[in-house]
Amino acid sequence: MKAGIVGLPNVGKSTLFNCLSNAKAQSANFPFCTIEPNVGVVNVPDPRLTQLSDLVSPERVVPATVEIVDIAGLVKGASKGEGLGNQFLANIRETDAILHVLRCFDNDNIVHVDGGVDPIRDKETIDMELQLKDLETVEKKLEKVRRAAKTGNKEAQKELEVLTQIQDNLNRGESVRSMNWSEEVHAQLVKPLQLITDKPVMYVCNVDEGSAVSGNAYVEKVRAAVQNENAEVLVLAVGVEADINELEDFEERKMFLEDLGLDEAGAAKLIRSAYRLLKQQTYFTAGKKEVRAWTVPIGASAPQAAGVIHTDFEHGFIRAEVISFNDYIQYGSESKVKEAGKMRVEGKAYTIKDGDVVHFLFNV
Numbered sequence: 454m455k456a457g458i459v460g461l462p463n464v465g466k467s468t469l470f471n472c473l474s475n476a477k478a479q480s481a482n483f484p485f486c487t488i489e490p491n492v493g494v495v496n497v498p499d500p501r502l503t504q505l506s507d508l509v510s511p512e513r514v515v516p517a518t519v520e521i522v523d524i525a526g527l528v529k530g531a532s533k534g535e536g537l538g539n540q541f542l543a544n545i546r547e548t549d550a551i552l553h554v555l556r557c558f559d560n561d562n563i564v565h566v567d568g569g570v571d572p573i574r575d576k577e578t579i580d581m582e583l584q585l586k587d588l589e590t591v592e593k594k595l596e597k598v599r600r601a602a603k604t605g606n607k608e609a610q611k612e613l614e615v616l617t618q619i620q621d622n623l624n625r626g627e628s629v630r631s632m633n634w635s636e637e638v639h640a641q642l643v644k645p646l647q648l649i650t651d652k653p654v655m656y657v658c659n660v661d662e663g664s665a666v667s668g669n670a671y672v673e674k675v676r677a678a679v680q681n682e683n684a685e686v687l688v689l690a691v692g693v694e695a696d697i698n699e700l701e702d703f704e705e706r707k708m709f710l711e712d713l714g715l716d717e718a719g720a721a722k723l724i725r726s727a728y729r730l731l732k733q734q735t736y737f738t739a740g741k742k743e744v745r746a747w748t749v750p751i752g753a754s755a756p757q758a759a760g761v762i763h764t765d766f767e768h769g770f771i772r773a774e775v776i777s778f779n780d781y782i783q784y785g786s787e788s789k790v791k792e793a794g795k796m797r798v799e800g801k802a803y804t805i806k807d808g809d810v811v812h813f814l815f816n817v
Contacts, residue, residue, distance in 0.1 A: 454748070455492075455520040456727040457548030458657075461575050464556040465659040465691040467491070470523035472694040472720045491523040497728050497735070498721040499746055501778055501808060505737055506744045508785055517735050517746035519728050522548055542586050546647060550730045551654040552723070553579065554691075557671035558661040572658070572671050573678050580628060580650070587648045588623045591616055594646065615642045623650075630654065631682055653730050655685045657723065665690035666714045685726055689719040734807040737778070738762070739787070755803040759813040769817035773799045778808035 458466045474493025497517040506514045524544045545551065555572040595616050601609035615638060622632055628650035634643055643651060656679055658672045668688045676686050690713075697718055700706045710718065728748075735746045736758055749758045760767030776787065780795040787810075790796050805811070 454550075454731045454733060455522050455548040456550045456552050456731060457522040457524050457545050458552045458554060459524050459545055459579060460554035461556070461578065464554045464575070466554050467523055468695050469552075469554060469657065469659070469689070469691045469720075469723075470521060472691065472698050473521050473724060493521050493523075494518050495521050495724055497724055497746070497748075499725075499735060501735075502737070502744065502746050504782055505739050505778075505810070508781070509739050509741065509744050511740065511744040512742050513744075515743060515745040517728070517733075517748045519724065519731065519733070519748075521552075521727070524548075542582070542649065545583070545649050545652075549652065550727065551649075551652050552657055552727060552730075553654055554657045554659055555671075555675060557658040557669060557675065557688075558664070560661070570671070572675050576656070576675070576678065581626065583649045584623045584626060584628060587629060587650050588620065590646060590648060591620050591623065595620065612642055619643070619646075619648070628682070630684075653684075653732075654682070655687060655723075655726055655730050658686060658688050659691045660688055662690050662693050662713070664688070665693055665719070685730070687719070687723055687726055689723060694718060694720050734805070736805050736807070736809040736811050738812070739781070739810050749805055751807075753805050754801065755799055755805060755811075755813075756801050758805045758811065759815065762813070765817045766813050766815045769815040770801060771814040771816055773803060774812040774814070775799050775803070776810040777806070778810060781810050 458470055460466050470491055470493060473495050495518060497519055499516060502514060502516055522544065553576070555575055556570055557572050559570055595613070598609050598613045598616060602613045618632070619629055622629065629643070629648045630651055630653065656675055658668065658675055660669055660672065664672070665688070672686070672688055679686060693713065697706055697709055698720070700709060706718070710716070732751050733748050734751050734753075735748060738745050738747065747758065747761050749761055755773040756767045756770040759770050759773070775797045776790050776795065780790055780793075781787070784790045784793055784795065787796075
């Protein structure tokens with residue numbers, strides 16, 4: 454699963470990407486510093502993994518990961534190809550969720566592509582370009598569907614109705630994600646269109662050091678502007694995060710954060726939020742060889758979760774032995790959980806819960 458970092462040039466996207474991953478994307482004070490998208494595989498911070506490994510003492514510990522893509526800055530006219538826009542928009546289309554970085558700090562030494570700091574204007578610029586690209590996609594699809602609908606094709610008529618609603622919304626400057634669909638309609642007719650503005654979004658407000666804890670007036674404007682989008686707003690002092698990232702000593706990092714009034718690095722919060730944005734959850738396997746966090750979509754069945762380990766596990770699924778994370782921590786070991794009667798045996802219909810510690814039985 455991929456989350457793409459988007460925004461105007463010079464808002465802090467590549468600096469943020471460097472904070473999130475071990476890759477070092479080029480970061481400089483001029484537009485279009487990033488052309489090819491940078492991709493980083495980022496560990497999802499999860500204290501539960503540490504707790505389990507402390508109890509089991511495995512040979513290795515493997516965290517869950519999420520893929521973060523640093524996409525070059527979009528500009529006004531991107532949907533028409535301005536600023537290599539078509540290439541960048543294609544990169545966004547390939548992601549599963551959007552991390553939209555907005556500049557919410559004043560600094561005369563950092564050039565703004567539009568001349569001044571205004572996160573709402575910046576947001577509207579990006580939104581409009583993404584909406585125009587989606588409108589192009591929808592209108593091409595409408596041409597084909599209208600012809601089929603005229604023949605009396607019921608499915609085409611239903612699709613025509615949905616496409617027309619999307620077209621109307623986009624023409625009003627409203628993103629597809631703000632529309633209310635039934636799960637069935639969204640899965641069958643909306644999702645296959647792969648519309649950019651249908652992707653879940655999180656707004657990352659890049660602030661100065663003094664605003665890292667509580668935000669500022671720019672952030673409040675962003676919160677007000679997105680209140681109807683069902684989107685999360687995260688406040689992050691990206692420049693400060695970059696400084697923290699340079700510190701190798703854990704105690705130094707901790708002191709730096711405490712001086713700022715923060716309990717943990719904002720980058721860790723962002724990674725966890727991106728994981729939720731992608732509608733993913735974690736289950737664990739715990740043994741002497743390995744304690745590992747596995748990523749599955751929320752709502753995954755036990756066989757589907759087994760298939761993440763190996764397809765044979767899904768095809769030959771017999772049952773799952775499940776321990777809740779809290780029970781594992783309370784009793785301290787798998788054997789003590791069994792003695793207490795807290796291990797459950799679940800079949801194919803079981804839906805995996807976040808934090809489950811699971812052992813799968815299968816036959817191939």
